[in-house]
Amino acid sequence: MTKTLIELLKQNKSHAQSFENEQFESVQDGQSPESVTVCCSDSRVLQDEMIENRTPGHVFTCSNIGNRVFEETADGLAVSGDVSYPLVHTGTENVVVIGHTGCGAVTATYKDIVDGIAEPAGIRHCIDLLKLRLTDGVEALPDDIEESEAINRLVEYNVDKQIEFLLDSAIVSDEMNVLGVVYDFQDVYSDERGMLHVVNVNGMRDPERIAEDWPELAAQMNRRWTY
Template sequence: MDRRTLRDLLDRNDDHVAALAPGAFDRHRDGQRPGVVSVCCSDSRVSQEGMFAVDEPGFLFTSGAIGNSVSALVDGERVLDGSVAYPLRHTDTEVLAVVGHTGCGAVGAALTAARTGEYPAEPGVRADVEALVPIVERGLDDPAVVGPDADESGLEPDSDAGTSVRDRLVEYNVHEQVAFARECEEAADATVYGFVYDLHGVYGGRDGTAYLVNADGERDPAALRELVGEARADHVASLL
């Protein structure tokens, strides 16, 4: 039994309780009306609350999924995942943020599977990777993904070698997830944004920056910069 980790968890909860403002839950005890539902990759390095500096309850409805997938397979059909559909339909949430991240292991595993046919052994992990493989395969047919300065190994990006295929596929996958969500009835009235969280300096800024790459299907950086305004223009970038 790992008592050290258990004690660490409880100490961290004490810190959390101490940081809460008095009455922090007063407006949310009997329900929730979060402004945003965020879908991010399941990864310990990528904190959804942390990246958007959310320190109060009730603002961000979070969902984590391997490869920041917004879909689920139900009776053989791809549908909007319940963790996304629920807030959009039942808590008056109007914004969906799809967040990929550089160095994504899920995208890397799907890239390996597409190239070699090798999949992770764990059934649950394999199923999630299998869902990403068609997206990766489409991406590999896109010249913007496999460009002349791309590192064909798909390994971590090297500043001297250009961006990796994997990181271009990360952004490509965000676009595909945004597109899927926008086609679903549950998200018909939502605004859908696509971001890439950069922890490798791939986009040229500081580690931890979230870059807007898609807004309701709009991918042109100039249009996105106009949307966010001059003061936030450094949050817009693209590898594609």
């Protein structure tokens, strides 16, 4: 057993001791989270910490390479089970799709579209799924754009396309809300690292329209790419 893994268990013990048992009482037999978040699997992106989620049963968290909301099934593409479950079975009415600056999954997909890259089968499968949504975005980029800027534009584009898939599905009803944000730890949007920047609300991408319809979001509304 490595020192690193032993330390993880020690940290868990500290976590358990910081909770009072009563905090789990209301969720012993079920859950009814208010929101489901779909985040990219990245060690730099603190999915729970970014929204100070420390309450059991409050947020249903999902993560995968490229913050995808869909998966490939025998019947074709479908909203992934981890996203569908809280929407169908626990009464959750809010979805938050969380991209992030400098996304490795978006970078790999971009490079694969442009030049082709070799990856193990599991990663290849994820890239191929992302390519279904990002190819048109890559083609829409200016010819002289720097790679880092291209990636961060495509991060927004990917969030948009994931939300588009959700809204086109039968899983998401008209009463549900879908929010698209980008987590910035690279000073791309501002110098306040760790901030979530709103880029999409229920499929709407126009910052002025969003600020008009949801003025409480205006302070964090920030898009880099209008297409």
